[in-house]
Amino acid sequence: MSAAEAHLCRGCRSTRGQVVLDLGDQPAADHFPLATDPGPDPRHPLAMWWCADCGLAQLLADATVPDEPRAIEPRAAVRQAHEAVAELVGAGLLVPGGFIEFASPHGGSWRGALEECGFRPAQGDRAGVVIDVYGLMHDRDQAAGLRARAAALTDDGTLVLQFPTYAATVRRREWNALRHGHFAYHSVPAARRLLDAAGLTAFAARTYSLYSGSVLLLASRSGAGPATEAAALDELERAELAAGVLDPTAMAALGAALEDDVSRLRRWVDDQPGGAWLYGAGSRAVAVLAAAGLRPGAVAGIADGAPAKQGRRMPGTDIPVVAPEALLAADPDHILLMLPDLADELRDAWPSMADRWVVYGSH
Known part of the structure; x- marks a missing residue:
């Protein structure tokens, strides 16, 4: 790849990085032809690029056009939403008030869980709580996506950002997590760097088993929070670093797992x-x-x-x-x-x- 063709990181715009998983030409994961359609189905290059500067694993390129969302939300996701909101409110990390939710093509919403705990949809374009559950990964421009979420926060507001963690992908060698339309594969260290660039600081985290392993980060402009939460967040980051989320050598296991x-x-x-x-x-x-x-x-x-x-x-x-x-x-x-x-x-x-x-x- 020439300098003119170099991939720009979707998060920090660096060109320093490398392809860590290449699946060749694959059909789009959201294009389900009718059973009567004989094919052949269109195939498109599918590869993961890792940024050596901010650490974000990401889709190298995507020429597909998103198809109609066809999935339904599993019961486990609905249950986790209710449990997470109740736990965060109970811990004093979220205070009921107005909220804005960034929708995800994965379907589902935290609205019901939030309203059960006393939250209400914001009337304006800013809110004290901004929710993004599995949404950010679908933004081609990760930096712009986080800026939009930060702009929706009041000055003292809290962003709730949940994502399938790349650490689980690397640990479990889940090469099939890579798909068209999923532009970013966030880890805790990479997400913290991207949040910092958007003017937000993570101050707490929770982990869940959903989708092989998910992380929920809480972030605000001040980054103020209980010391115990900060220590737990730092410990989670150390565990993800040990899993190899910033180590391209560890990521090589993804490609090796495919044939097995x-x-x-x-x-x-x-x-x-x-x-x-x-x-x-x-x-x-x-x-x-x-x-x-x-x-x-x-x-x-x-x-x-x-x-x-x-x-x-x-x-x-x-x-x-x-x-x-x-x-x-x-x-x-x-x-x-x-x-x-x-x-x-x-x-x-x-x-x-x-x-x-x-x-x-x-x-």
Whole structure:
């Protein structure tokens, strides 16, 4: 890449960095063709670039156009929203008042959880609490995105920023976390640097198991907060540094994991008589199934509760996305769950099938 073509960091505009994961040409994770569409589906370069200056892992390039959001919010995400708001208010880290929420294409909202605890939507364009849960990662320009969130804060306001942490991606070697439309993969140290550049300072953090591992940061202009919270935040940052979020050598394991994951998937599918059954047509499943190149008909179907995905097929494959009723009617002995966050929800919904779920990554 020439100097004229050098990638500019989406956060700090540096050109110092390197590609740490390259998946080649992949179908867009949000483009679900109709089941009757024979393809071939468009494919686009998909690579992750890491900035050596601010530490932000990010999408190198993206020529795709966002498609209609088709996912539905898992019960685990709704529960976490209510638990997080109640805990932050109880700890005195948030004070009920007006709020502004930056929407996420992942769907869902914290509005209900906030209103239960006495918050109300702000009447103007600034608020004492600004919420961003899984939204910022979808901004091509990360610096501009954070400036917009900072501008929505009152002078003494608090930003609540939640993201799937890149530390979990590196620890778990989740190469399939990379997808078109997700422009940033935040770690605590990188997020703190970007917040500082936007005039905000993180003063507290919480961690959650949602989406393989998520972090919630609280930030304000003053950065004032309890000393115990600051110490816990610093400890979380040290743990993420130890995981390798600023070490491109550690990130090399992401690419090495791809073939292992795909090989395990192929073996599991081949062992299922009459065609395998899967559940959860999420973006991470798109990457895995497109990379696996399974033989035609190897997967009987992938069930998903989102009506907008049903009647379509997984991008880059012949695998049909069907309603859960089709899976129940097939009554398979084993079902590969591609979205681990749904495990408890599905076992509760269909107790007679509770022992048939095989969670992706453990198969």
